[in-house]
Amino acid sequence: MGQPRYVVIAGDLMQKIAAERWPVGELLPTEPELAAEYGVSRETLRRSLRRLEVAGLISRHPGTGTRVERSTPVAAFTTHLGSVEDLTQYGEAAVRSVLSVEPITVDAELSAVTGLAEGARQVCVTSTRRDPGSPDEVVSWARVYLEPGDAKAVAGDLAEESGRLIADSIEARTGRAVDRVVQQVRAVGVPAEAAAHLGVESGSPGLEFVRRYYDASGALFEVTVSTHAGDRFVYETVLQRR
Structure with missing residues (x-):
């Protein structure tokens, strides 16, 4: 199965930027022009541009255009999340590999971190994510807590390396969709198990993200x-005046 069209277009644009078809500081053609050149919709083209933006190659400015910022991707992994839909972008930009899947019972410590009810039965999915631009580099180590029924429904998806969010797989398999996500970010010392996969020293500076997914009910x-290792991950938030 071939790559999605937007991934192919993003790769082509990256090659053209590296070859200085558009030098650093120059604006890319407009979205309608690029969409027409590649024969795709503007939404598909925007998904391609988001991949370039994640790689640090371009910046987009309403009313001005899309400017080339670098000819090669940045070393750090950068993610920009401004909506539930943007979480899909994160999935596209970092491929998940599942390390283990095991049933657990939520204890008091885990309940305090996650907001899950103490004593609840959950399935814990431990995984890493890698930057496709640097496939040997792990950008995050994570534990995902799922209800047993949802975990069973997406077991086949978890068995394969994927950029798809687990929440998207749950929606596809069960119809249970994300209505909102509550996110907390804090500075931590990287735990020993995470450090072994991230390639950093245990206790070194890191960022911990806790995301709670709620359905419509x-x-x-x-x-x-x-x-995430603190020296290799950039989390970007854009605040725009309404």
Whole structure:
């Protein structure tokens, strides 16, 4: 099965930027022009541009255009999340590999971190994510907590390396969709198990993300606790005046 069209277009644009078809500081053609050149919709083209933006190659400015910032991708892994939909971008930009899947019972310590009820039965999915631009480099180590029924429904998806979010797989398999995500970020010392996969010293500076996924009824159905090495990950938030 071939790569999605937007991935192919992003790769072509990256090659053209590296070859200085558009030098650093120059604007790319407009979205309508690029969409027409590649014969795709503007939404597909925007997905391609998001991959370039994640790689640090371009910056987009409403009213001005898309400017080339670098000819080669940045070393750090950068993610920009501004909506539930942007979480899909994160999935596209970092491929998940599952390390283990095991049933657990939520204890008091885990309940305090995740918001899951103490004593609840969950399935813990431990995984890493890698930057496709540097496939040998792990950018995050995570534990995802799922209800047993949801975990069973997506077991086949978890068995394969994928950029797809687990929440998206749950929706596809069960119809249970994400209505909102509550995210907390804090500075941590990287735990020993995470450090072994991230290639850093245990206790070195890191960022911990706790994301709680709620469905339309307000039920908490997935919690992800991910750890990133502090010197290799950039989390970007854009605040725009309404």
